[in-house]
Amino acid sequence: MLDHEQVVVRSGRRSRLPVIVAVHSTALGPAAGGLRLWHYPDWRDGLTDALRLSAAMTAKFAVAGLPSGGGKAVVALPEGMVLDPDRRRDVLEDVADTVESLGGTYATGPDVGTGPDDMAVIGTTTRHVFCRPARLGGSGDSSPHTARGTLAALRAVSRRLYGTASLDGRRVAVAGLGRVGTELARLLAAEGAALTVTDVDQDKRRTGHELGADWVAPDEILAAPVDIVVPAALGSCLTRQSVTRLRCDAVVGPANNQLATPDVADLLHRRGVLWVPDYVASAGGVVHAVSVEVHRLSAEEARARVDAIEHTVTDLLSTADAQDLSPAQAATALVRHRLAAADPAGRSAA
Template sequence: METLLEEWDGESVSLHRDRETGAWMFICVHSTALGPAAGGTRMKHYERVADALADGMRLSEAMSLKFASVGFPHGGGKAVIALPSPAIPEGESRRRLLHEYGRFIDSLGGLYSCAPDMNTSAADMDVIADMTSYVFCKTEAAGGSGDTAPDTAVGVLHGIRASCRHAFGSDDLSRRSILVQGAGGVGGRLIELLTEADATVIATDIDPARLAILRDKGIQVVEPDTALTTPCDVLAPCATGGVINADSIPTLQCRVIAGGANNQLATPADADRLHERGIDYAPDFVINAGGILHGGGLEEQHWTRQVLDAKLQGIGDALSDIFQRAEREGISTDTAARRIAVARIKSKAAETQALRARI
């Protein structure tokens, strides 16, 4: 873990071990230049504790880029609860673990605020809120904004339209075939939105029950192991990360990649590989920013629904700017998006430093 910490460009890592279960908790804060750190809480088992730390670091950087890309006043953070076994705790054991985690967050005094992520939910945020106020996306019954997935899907839809406008000269989705990989919270809602837009939808999921439900609704489905090689105009990854990699890129049969999953690229070099193949890639930390706009916008900024809808539509505008810059500078869209986001973070950091110097 020492090497990970030495090589990371983030600000801090806080760690805590739950003595009763042996679970490790990492809160990784990549940047506070734009504001206090915020991000999701991932609960899962890792083969090594170092793998959990690496996951938190990587995801917290993506959160920094995500906030900066849509101009939201928070820095990037991420928390990982590394379970000692693959079994996800339920009932009272889960409640006790989340209370322990809530006390850990509270001990940091507002450095980081949590939200749902893999294997955590709005209901879990309610439990964590028993111990700390630094929580986003509680259930609506508890005064929160509720599930972020539907608005994440809306943002992805706007991103797909912008991507198609750049790649095909039109954002008319009735002329496009779109393969959605993963039919969970975000992917499932995206399938509904695409169907409403008269797109030709193809779907896949590792859960056979979900595929059966989609098939019964008249949606064309493909098996997970053939999804990436299925011909389509747009591939929308909405499941786990790392699916776009050196092995899969040569076999892709799409013109656009635009989906809701985090960390879709296995390595930064994969963006260049896509660029070389002429595949337009909508950077994931931009296109899936609808969740933070939903949670932070409604709960912290107190936006109206009308304002939130306009912000979600702005995801498409942000992607159009990225495509244009990438084309103009002859670089990948991932590189263009990172340059835009990092410039905003550095500008704010310099502004803050200058202000402190005058005090």
């Protein structure tokens, strides 16, 4: 927590649920990051999530070269709690009050458990919000842009490994068919990739069938004999144990916090598996939303920033090769350099 500039934990005035906002760094600009509405065994687990995710947002913006810092909001729901519409609105209004009280230090958007309609509710109280519905002048659902950015990262990796950015004929395993995973799987299918997919929701088999994909059980996806594994569900999927089962050349995906522990990045590197840090591959959605709603760029300029993830990953891999570093080490060095340049006093740490 000492690396964070500000951490707020409040009991919501209406919902009486813990509302957590973590501001990791404002060295590059006001902090931004999504609102996670999720069940936790204990509210402190939600705090841990907020701290980790906000730090990842700082890195995400720094690598993308954007003038924003890292933040995250979490509302920790007790296990088994179901929010009816009125209770959900109470939660969102409690979040809006907390965001507004920070005076522009932090802007929120969608994350796991929330979407554009929720941002519309928050937007009635505070202007420090992004990804509101397009009908209200917002940038809308960020999922297509997250998927587009991940596809850009995959193209860079394909060029690095196989000499071509084309994914035609590449065997790709997509772990998770939520909004982003499904959109990315559709993009990959359109590129000609041969897909293997999974999800904890068995109803997603229909989506896999529509894409002409092979379906495997969730606990088998990491061991699938493919070229690239794409984590697209919740985090901590890459553990010391699970990476020993990998039979792929690379792991590149939009899931946040993919590493169960930081040392897993070194283990992947030693095993010869190219891992693009999740905060690089998953940046497209927030890059687009913040570009449109915070930095006031045009839709074309925002899309160009998303597509530039391909060049970012290409440069990152080249730097890693030239300096005999893993991609994770190269990305960390880049983040630290950009934060230090923006904040010479060293108030923020990556």
